[in-house]
Amino acid sequence: MGTFPGVPLLRLVGSLSLLISPTVLGGKILVFPVDGSHWVNMNLLIQNLHARGHEITVVRTSTSWYIKESSPHYSSITVTLPEARSIEKEDHFVNFLAKMLEVQKGMSLMGLANFYWESLGMLSEIHEQASQVVVRIFENEAIMRRLHDTKFDMALIDPGVPVGVLVAHKLKLPMVFNVKWITSGEGHFVVAPSPPSYVPTSGNVASDRMTFWQRLQNTLLYGMNTAIDKFIVCSHYDKLADRYFGSDVNFYHLLQGADIWLMRVDFVFEFPRPTMPNIVYIGGFQCKPPEPLSSEMEEFVESSGDHGVILMALGTLVKGLPLEITSEIAAAFAQLPQKVIWRHAGERPNNVGNNTLLVKWMPQNDLLGHPKVRAFVSHGGTNSIYEAIYHGVPFVGMPLQFDQFENVLRLETRGAAKMVEAVKITRQNFLETLQEVLHSPSYKDNMKRLSALHRDRPIDPLDAAIHWIEFVIRHKGASHLRTESYKLPWYVYHSVDVLCFFLVVFLILTAAVVGSIRFLCLRLCRRGKPKQE
Structure with missing residues (x-):
């Protein structure tokens, strides 16, 4: 798909608005990221803040997958935990995916109960381990001295694992959240009114137009999410708040008290819902016009002729898709006249056709922006969704876990995607799904319409994010935008x-x-x- 003609002008206007707005020289920002795909988003903000002259310090653990100790864009504080646990290993998520696929195939009631019990145990262990990061920081005199002596201006936090919330409170720093997910699910549920009558709760694959039974299910799931968050997740941080700040400090109130929420959401994709004045929407801020491909990749793409190219990628954490599934996918691809570029890190599938190129990494954004790309097969991660919308590429969703089912549903309701269930894939039904998306003009037209809406903004979302971070530094917070309603008894x-x-x-x-x-x-x-x- 070609570059939208208004985008360079939009970025130019956004950049000029940042140049003529009040600036902050040498702001000191303490960053608490989350690893995995979340780091892609946070690292982009860090690079742009560094280019603006800010001094960035990133807090990481010694077992981080992607967050490197050394970088030209930031200095780091590395926290070493007393022991490395299985949760810190990428293979843990591969095993979790295998269990999720078993659930989707169908389990006995006892097997399903055991799976959810294990999932709750895993969730509790993740946050118990994260809470130990706080202990290691607070009990380490050298780290605390460095944090105090640096005199940071603010904390930039991904609250999916909210370690930084407690540290920011200890240092009395204003907080900006780079957020989509938080301890209890989607971030809006913590900070904004969320009527279960038309706002689908986290984990509920439903639209904003629900029947009575869907609303009943939505309300029950909302209550269950709240209970899990209170008793399984936040209980670990409540103990720390009581230990270091006293019983009058409520961790959940600290979480809700962020000055600005940079929400990785765009209502072109999400369902409309109530919001708050301190929420800034930056959905798709990582998207950008494509850059030229390498000569080898460009040659392969151009060899597709008029048929074009199909892309397939299933995210950063997925290596364990069973061979019987990937082989059926490969067999379907082999029957198409299109060329296929498939990011695949696991065992090589059977039935791979001459038209299919398997790669361990691909420049996804640049390929999606190429005019010969006809469709995108993806798990439905948020980053992939927004890149597909940005470039106007029709979508075949193969959700595997977490919020991916909800994401694909949102595109389906807008007529820009078609979902296929991984555990029910055969070469025949996958081929039929691909052909429908490739040959039915409605998918392309609807995605082009979403792309035009998504790009039509008064300021580029990345520039908006940088502006509000610097706003918090300049004014030492944004308390005038933050409601105090969260402090009220229920x-x-x-x-x-x-x-x-x-x-x-x-x-x-x-x-x-x-x-x-x-x-x-x-x-x-x-x-x-x-x-x-």
């Missing part, structure tokens, strides 16, 4: 006390009226009785 937030007051007043008035009528009736009855001789 019965005050939901006006239960007011409703109870009205109910009591109503009952008193009703009792008074009934009592008065009864009294008058008795008096009238007594007056109407004849006197006895």
Whole structure:
């Protein structure tokens, strides 16, 4: 797909607006990232902040996969945990995927219960281990001295693993969240009103137009997510808040008290919902016009002729897709006239056709922006979704785990994607799905429409993110945009006390009226009785 003609101008206007806006010289920013695909987003912000003259310090663990200790864009503080656990290994997620696929195939009730019990245990262990990072920081005099002596201006945090929230409170730093996911699921559920009547809760594969039974399921799932967050996730951080700050400090209030939420969301893709004034929407901020391909890759793409190219990539953590599934996919690809570029890191599938190029890495954004790309087969990760929207490439979704099912559903409801279930894939149904997306003009047209909407913004989302980070540095926070409603007791937030007051007043008035009528009736009855001789 060609570059949208307004994008260079849009980026130029955004860049000029940053140049003429008030700047911050040499701001000091403390960054708490999350590893994996989340790091891709955070690293982009770090590089742009460094280019603007800010001094960046990244807190990482010694077992980080992608977050390197040395970088030209930041200095680092490396925290070493007392022991390396299986959760820190990438293979853990491969094993988790295998279990997820077993669930999708169908399990006994007991097997399903065991899987969810193990998942809750894994979730608790992840956050228990993350809480130990806080302990190692607070108990290390050298690290604490460095943190205090640097005199940071703010903390930039990915709150999916909210270690930085406690450290920022200790250092009394304003916080900016680079966020989509938080401890209890999607970030909006922590900071903005989220009526379960039309806002699908995290983990519920539903649209914003729900039937009664879907709304019932949505409400139950919302309650379950809240309970899991309170008793399994936040309990680890509550102990730390009590240990280091006293019983009057509530961890969840610290989490809700961020000055700015840089939300990786665009309502071109997400369903409309209530929001708050301190939420800045930067969905797709990592997307950019394509750069030229390498000569070998360009030659392969151009060799496709008029048929074009199909891309396939299933994310950074997926290596364990079973051979029987990948072989059926390969067999379907082999029957197509299009060329296929498939990012594949696992065992080589059977049935790979001459038209299919297997690579361990590919320049996904640059390929999606190439005019010969006809479709994108993806797991439905957020980064891949937004890159497909940005470049207007029709989508075949193969969700595997986490929020990927919800993401693909959102594209499906907009007519820009078609979903295929990994555990039910055969070469025939996968081939039919590909042919429908390739040959039905509606998928391409709908994705082009989403792309035009997504790009039509007054300021580039990356520039908006940088502006609000610097805004927080300049003004030492943004408390004027932050509601204090999260500090209210639940019965005050939901006006239960007011409703109870009205109910009591109503009952008193009703009792008074009934009592008065009864009294008058008795008096009238007594007056109407004849006197006895």
